[in-house]
Amino acid sequence: MTAPVRTRSSADLIRAEEPVLAHNYHPLPVVVARAEGTWVEDVEGRRYLDMLAGYSALNFGHRHPALVEAAHRQLDRLTLTSRAFHNDRLAEFAEGLAGLTGQDMVLPMNTGAEAVESGIKVARKWAYEVKGVPADRATIVVAADNFHGRTTTIVSFSTDETARTGFGPFTPGFRIVPYNDLAALEAAVDETTAAVLLEPIQGEAGVVIPDEGYLTGVRELTRRKGCLFVADEIQSGLGRTGRTLAVEHESVVPDLVLLGKALGGGIVPVSAVVGRRDVLGVLGPGEHGSTFGGNPLAAAVGTAVVELLETGEFQRRAAELGVLLRDGLTGLVGKGVVGFRARGLWAGVDVDPAIGTGREVSARLMREGVLVKDTHGSTIRLAPPLTITGEELEGALGALERVLTRAG
Numbered sequence: 001m002t003a004p005v006r007t008r009s010s011a012d013l014i015r016a017e018e019p020v021l022a023h024n025y026h027p028l029p030v031v032v033a034r035a036e037g038t039w040v041e042d043v044e045g046r047r048y049l050d051m052l053a054g055y056s057a058l059n060f061g062h063r064h065p066a067l068v069e070a071a072h073r074q075l076d077r078l079t080l081t082s083r084a085f086h087n088d089r090l091a092e093f094a095e096g097l098a099g100l101t102g103q104d105m106v107l108p109m110n111t112g113a114e115a116v117e118s119g120i121k122v123a124r125k126w127a128y129e130v131k132g133v134p135a136d137r138a139t140i141v142v143a144a145d146n147f148h149g150r151t152t153t154i155v156s157f158s159t160d161e162t163a164r165t166g167f168g169p170f171t172p173g174f175r176i177v178p179y180n181d182l183a184a185l186e187a188a189v190d191e192t193t194a195a196v197l198l199e200p201i202q203g204e205a206g207v208v209i210p211d212e213g214y215l216t217g218v219r220e221l222t223r224r225k226g227c228l229f230v231a232d233e234i235q236s237g238l239g240r241t242g243r244t245l246a247v248e249h250e251s252v253v254p255d256l257v258l259l260g261k262a263l264g265g266g267i268v269p270v271s272a273v274v275g276r277r278d279v280l281g282v283l284g285p286g287e288h289g290s291t292f293g294g295n296p297l298a299a300a301v302g303t304a305v306v307e308l309l310e311t312g313e314f315q316r317r318a319a320e321l322g323v324l325l326r327d328g329l330t331g332l333v334g335k336g337v338v339g340f341r342a343r344g345l346w347a348g349v350d351v352d353p354a355i356g357t358g359r360e361v362s363a364r365l366m367r368e369g370v371l372v373k374d375t376h377g378s379t380i381r382l383a384p385p386l387t388i389t390g391e392e393l394e395g396a397l398g399a400l401e402r403v404l405t406r407a408g
Contacts, residue, residue, distance in 0.1 A: 035062035093298075
């Protein structure tokens with residue numbers, strides 16, 4: 001990376017945001033100006049190893065050459081048509097994504113929350129038209145401690161009071177059960193249930209991995225009860241856990257899969273619902289849509305993402321380097337780490353509260369040149385780009401050890 005153009009300082013830019021930006025985020029005090037691969041630079045030229053990767057939106061690192069090239073080529077030709085017309089990039093994208101995920105059809109959207117909202121609408125319409133649930137009676141069963149987005153409908157079934165307080169009245173039609181509890185799930189599903197909507201691994205909750213057999217049990221239960229299994233793979237999918245989809249660890253095929261984040265390659269927002277033809281096929285013209293959903297630029301970048309994943313390289317890297325990550329964290333248990341959960345290149349690390357909150361530990365790591373993000377309490381999340389090297393990963397683990405040792 002070349003040196004950034006010197007403009008206003010980090011401190012000046014942070015102060016300038018205060019009066020003009022809504023305060024819906026509390027970022028670490030680093031102002032990123034440039035990035036490449038696994039590294040970012042602030043406006044003063046300080047380098048940081050990115051161990052968050054945009055919550056998995058940057059699975060292929062910053063400015064991956066194949067993705068940047070695809071975007072540049074498309075920018076010179078066509079960016080937006082809306083779905084009022086066909087465009088010459090959409091069929092290839094849909095064919096590739098359906099093939100990659102082993103599904104029949106694709107509903108392209110933009111953001112992860114849009115994909116979730118779309119999945120909810122499709123599941124409800126399927127319940128009325130196919131299952132025969134009486135009008136406006138459909139229910140969807142979800143898990144406690146979920147994170148599916150922040151729209152008013154989605155926060156209606158959140159158990160995070162920060163996400164909910166002040167935003168009611170809430171959308172009805174959801175039943176919340178404990179995660180990783182098949183008995184509770186069975187009790188909640190009845191003749192009105194359109195779908196069970198779950199994250200195969202709960203990301204925002206701290207990378208919570210269910211017991212072996214849970215996802216298989218969910219798949220069996222939903223088939224037996226005659227409802228859909230909708231898997232939210234927006235964070236866990238597209239290589240993050242060492243497989244294309246996290247559900248593949250149990251060889252499970254949901255009825256609908258929700259994708260986003262990494263699907264846009266860190267360049268443009270791209271999301272999608274992929275699923276069975278008899279489920280997504282319930283939508284008719286005018287019943288759902290998005291001006292930018294499936295736009296040519298998004299389709300071009302999304303196609304390039306699919307091509308990268310078709311090689312299997314990134315899934316292999318996540319699996320192989322995931323062993324290094326797990327081994328490194330195992331060595332820190334009892335040395336400031338009280339526990340962790342990891343799959344592939346994704347981990348939730350519980351730090352001894354006596355050492356500090358997750359936010360405090362994240363700030364200390366930032367000063368060591370490593371960027372992570374805290375979640376609840378004293379938990380931090382590690383989700384580096386899948387392009388990270390073993391040496392870089394060991395460097396991040398070394399920085400974490402130094403931070404914990406000094407604090408202890």
